[in-house]
Amino acid sequence: MNDPTQMIVGGLVRVAQGFAAAAPTLLVGLVIAAILRYYLGRDGICRLFGGNTIRSLPQSWLIGMLLPVCSIGVLPILREMRRAGMKPGAMAAFALSAPLFNPLSLLYGLTLSRPLVIILFAIGSLVIVTALGLLWDAIQPRSGAAKESAAFAADPVPANEPIGVQRLAAVATHIGREATGPTLALTLLALSGLAILAAVFPYGALQTSVEQDDPMAPLTMLMVAVPVYATPMLAMSQLGMMFQHANSPGAAFTLLILGTGANLATPYWFSRQYGWKASGTWFLCLLLIVLGISYAVNQPLIPAGVEPAGHTHAFDIYANPLPANQANIWNAGKTAVAESIGIAEAAALIGLGLIAVLGLVLRGLGIDESRWQNSSATLPVETPKTWDMIVPRSVIGTAMLVGLVALSVVACFAYYPPPQECLEEIRMARTECLSAASSGDTKHALFWLPVWEEWSRRLEVATFLRRGQVRPYQRMQGYLIRKKLELLEHELEHDPLEPAEIKAALDGIYATNTRWVNSFRTD
């Protein structure tokens, strides 16, 4: 069991790491919510998500797949959907599907050892959100619709809505106040799930919980996945590790749907909006459906030819980050947080920090969005000049959302650079890792090893993105290099070190590396 200091420090570390991981997608979620509110408006939102027709369920699922948000970033968007009077079924469909996949993670997933599995998982998620959406819309009493209309009537679209600079000011005000208000509170609630897990599970406690021959694996994962918060990319990389280790595919599916699709704040928010009974029924049905599908796919999706490793490190991130014998626990915690913050996270954290400062200042001055609406109402109505026309907000809003999707496509190419660039990054990481491992500098080697591993994945996605395929031989060499890197990682973690074993692991890596790199150079 973790000691109290470990629980506190480990929990704080996990919350800080989770906040850093969520920062980019939370920022995107806040911006999308503001665009929906001030540019698309109620009608635009209803059109975008298919209104209150049955089409809204698959349409919300599809829109969710395109938008780069996580289960925290989706929360401010849900609030806007609610304000627009969308039915809970469509909102639940969007809430679950938006965090599951985005263009970056979907591409990553398609290059895993069995792309068909990811496609099946995506179809499985559509089945789940549609079934649950229909169920919710059926159980939601008619009085709910009247309540929604009343809620909307209390917040009508102003006749003289802000345009131009006023609208931008309203958007900035809205984002600032959200980032320091309800969305921040929901974010902390979502991240508290990670703190609970870190407090409950000692370091490495989940390494053997989801083996393919363990009939309890999907059920165990269900318990863990409910409080989990995971970004789409993290979940996808965990699926990759699970495939590599031949862990339970059913547990992987459970993790994807519940760990990535929802967090503690998701059922809480729905229950606040629609009552504990309806939300509880929905969440219970979600758990049962996910569990049912997990057990149904568990055996058929076991990969052939992969020797089960008997463990996985994919879920180390949900246990306490600090080992029991860790000296100077606070410093170790700080290091763990610092190592988890990359360039994207740092930039997003700075952006969120600035927005939070703005929000606090606005709150201090008592300024909210209505200030800009009121001032716009007093604007003189002038005849538009030829080049100074008032563009309908739906046009601007649609252009912004399309732009966002286009930007995420561009981001795919930036995040997965051309294979030659990936190979150059790999060369640097490899040199650092192997020379450190050879000279006994295990800390340095263990820092560069995951960098190398991550670039090996990016190399495959980059190749797939530009050439439309990753050849089976390239895929197999990638699998081998990652397997051998993990063996090296194990050797470097041994206490005491065994130099002969490290040398054997390094020799295996040299040979595989040559074949692996050559297979991508010959393209």
Place this chain on the structure above:
Amino acid sequence: MNNIYMQFRNDSIRFSILLSLVVVLGCRDESATAKQSHFEHDHGVAAHWPSDLPDAAKQLRSRLDRTSTDDPESDELQEEMADLVSWIPEVAADSSLSENDWIPINEAAKSLSKKLQPSGHQWTQSAREQAYQLCDLIEKSESKPTAHPVTLESKSS
């Protein structure tokens, strides 16, 4: 708005109490002793995992020779043969074979694995013949010159 904050505050208090209970009563570590290694679970390697590609062909052929389709005693051997077939693509990729030589071996092994799956790894005469052909193919490929010599240059590149 105040109601929302009041609700959230009340929920936060309830949640904190629940959290404290979970943490205090939470799961116990199975071992009170400190770990010697952070990763105690090394990768398990099956006893019949081949040392290299020729060994894979040798092990498969020897089991084929020792079993027959109507031998109920050979269930374990048949399972091991199915394992060997499914491992051959990986073992072949971890050898000095070129990609062009690896492709037919991979396809032959995959095709045979696919054939074995529906029958629960029961070896029909046709599957056995295919397995012998796979062994021949591996032995033929192994006689070719090394495709990926590991050089000092490649070690440092």
